[in-house]
Each structure stands twice: as structure tokens, then as C-alpha cells.
Amino acid sequence: MFRVLVTDNVADEGVAALNREPDITADVRQKLTPEELLAIIGDYDGLIVRSATKVTKEVLERGTRLKVVGRAGVGVDNIDVAEATKRGIIVVNAPGGNTIAATEHTLALMLALARNVPQADAKLKSGVWDKKSFVGVELRNKVLGVLGLGRIGGA
Template identity: 50%
Template sequence: MPKVLISDKMDPKAAQIFRERGVEVDEITGKTPEEVIAIIGDYDGLAIRSSTKVTKAILDAATNLKVVGRAGIGVDNVDIPAASAKGVVVMNTPFGNSITTAEHAIALMFALARQLPEADASTQAGKWEKNRFMGVELTAKTLGLIGAGNIGSIVADRALGLKMKVIAFDPFLTPERALEMGVEKVELDALLARADFITLHTPLTDQTRNILSA
């Protein structure tokens, strides 16, 4: 029977799904890298989220490991070259939380537009500065998407529903797909110059690292 280690906290349904398919599962979370190294040799699979960093040292100790599954989109916490060298498959779940993440981006945009964090802090301090926190409407504002994949396209759809204009920078976005999404494809410099709000939806790679800087 194959054996899987779940090393980060997940919904109990994750372990249940494995067991229903005849997979033995151990849920051992919150361990240090050294503690993971000490036990990883017993497992055929490793299921992670963001906390576990699957380093070369862990992979070297994983003598039976065949697959690393990331419950999420990015796999920047996995040493991909080291995994590939050992023949370990690295998988993610690109559609699992796309809607949740996109809706959260929209929620944060509303909070920014209406200055909700500042207004909340002011109210908690016993003030009533309603004229100070008027905010702005999102209607007719321009949203700049950096990345127009699974999450970015959902954000675009929600923003268009709010009557925003959406422009997008994504080297992989074709003119046909941009038309289908209802967005205008632009270069990054043009996006930064024109957008009232910017949302970032890219994996962390050498090409996207520091794409925006303060």
C-alpha cells in the first residue's frame, strides 16, 4: 500500500480522499526540516501547502518518494531541479482556490478604495472622521492585471461586472483570449502608467521576481 505524508495543515477531507483510494496517510505537521528528513524515507508521496520547504536535503533523504503534491498553485517552495534529478514528480492544484483568491483580490481592492483599514483604526481609536475617509468608486476606474491566467481572468470578470475597465500585461495572453476576456492587452509600462488599481497574479519565477518593486 502506498504511503503519503501530509506535512502541512489541510482540510481533513484531504486525508479522507487518500484513504478512500487505498493510500495510507500520516498527518504530521509543524515539523522542522531536520524532523522531516528523519521520517521522509518511509513515504511514497508528500502532500504540502506553503509551510514545508522541500529542499534538496529533504529530497536526498526521501529514498522512496515518487511525488510531491502542492495543495495550491505556486511550487516555489519545492526544489524543482533536485526533484527532477531524482525522478520525483511535482504536482500542484491550479484550479483549487482560484475563485477564492480572485474574490479576495476584489475584496482588498474595495478595502483600498474605501480606505477601510484606516477608517477602522480611526473608529477603534474613538474618532469619527467620516469626512476624512470618503474613498473612491471602482466604477469607471482602470484595473491593471499583471498575469491573466486562471486567477487573473476571474478577477477581470468580476471587475468588468463592477463596470471597471480592465487592461492586462501577460506575455502568454493572446489577442484572441484578451478579446474573449473583454480586456485590453498592454505592455507593463503602459499598465503601470494607466491603471488606477493593480493586481498581481503570477507564479514566482526568475522572470516574475521583483516585477514590482517599492
């Protein structure tokens, strides 16, 4: 049985997909302290993290059964990749995982700026309702998009 420890918030669908595999058991243990992680990591063959869990040299040393560390997200700056490589532990991530969300967020911010939403919000919170100052620009018959060569610009 291949045991996987999931230490950060990962979509239920992802954990369910792991548990559907007959030879995999996924245990979700969120918000572990570093000491708690060190105490249990030796029982697992795989580790799935997001940003909150720091996969340090000590975690990798204690993870004597670890074969893979998966980062449910883009960066791996919270994982000691050099130490994992030295120990033959594969480190994987999901570089395209946030592409659509980042693109949509960019478009949402552009819309907010076109309609002066941040400025109107600040004025309203200070007790002033000045509708005429914050009408903004209508986007009808205009082209709006994200231009770029990377994953987000091409989405």
C-alpha cells in the same frame, strides 16, 4: 500500500479522499522540524506540502521511496524541483487552487477602498470617529470587476 506523508495544513476533505483509496494511507504530521522530517521521510512513497515544509535536496535524498511530491498550492519554490527531477520524483502543484479566493479578495479590497474602510479603521483606532469623512462612494449603478487575461482576471 502507498504511504503518503502530509506535513502541512491540508483540508480534511483532501486527506479523507486519499484515505478512501484502498491502496493509500495518508499520515498527517504537521509542524515537523527538518530533522524530524529527515528521520521519517524514507518510509513514504508520497509527500504533500504547502509552504511551510522545505523539500530540500537532503529530504529528497533520504526519501528513497518517494515517487511524487505534491504542493497543495500554486508555487513550488519550497521544493528542489531540479533534484526531484534528477531522482525521477514527480513534482505536482495546484495552479488554480487559489484563483477564486484571490479574485474574491481583490473584490473585497476594492469595496473597502470605495468605502474608505482602511482610513476609517485607522482613525477609529486613534480614537476619532469622523463619520462624514469616510462615507465613500456608493457602487450602485457602477460596474466593478477584475480585468485580466490570467486565471484570476478571468475567474
